[in-house]
Amino acid sequence: MLIDEMLHLFYPRVCTGCHSLLAPKERGICPECIASFDAFSDADAAGYAVKEVFRRNYPASNQPESAWTLYRFHKNDRLQRVVHAMKYEGVHRLGNVFGTLLAEMIAGSTAAAAFSCIVPVPLNRLKVVERTYNQSEVIARAVAGVLRKDVCTDLVVCKNHTRPQAGLSLRERHSNVKDAFTPSGNVVPENILLVDDVLTTGSTATAVMRALESAGARQISLATVVLAA
């Protein structure tokens, strides 16, 4: 893209993680920063770690059918800064980068072909106004682009203005989001891939999964960029 390259000359972009100058084709984050994150060794290890969070915190609920994640989160590391920028500073490009990496991990599995649609964890409308966009939807759209699936954002609505989950205990997180999500009334496909940016206790994902299940979803898998549990 010529215009893009010209813009880069006048407004050089820097890496969100380390502030070094990005090459014209790099988007939002440099390869060195990506290589520095604590990545899971393979998709099986990543899936096991995600499912373990649900087994531990929500043993009585249905577990995700399949699960994927890219990185383990460590307090105050570079990834934390990058995730914060993706969430609160409107750095859309990062959602695309991580969504594409996540999709490459998912694409290798047999489960990928069976998804009817990809659903981002909904963000309360007031928060969308506050942040201007839903970062999980940006990630979901990148995943969907690679896997050639549709994104459905109209299956579940977030009705309460929930408090931010950060800093809350498991019990507080659970009650904060327990009734926050309800089915919209639209037809829900049977096999869904739910996409979130960060998984901590699984409270939000579990609440969304229950809403989707109550409306007819039979198999729900989960993909999250970061595992912060």
Ligand SMILES: [Zn+2]
């Ligand atoms: Zn960097």
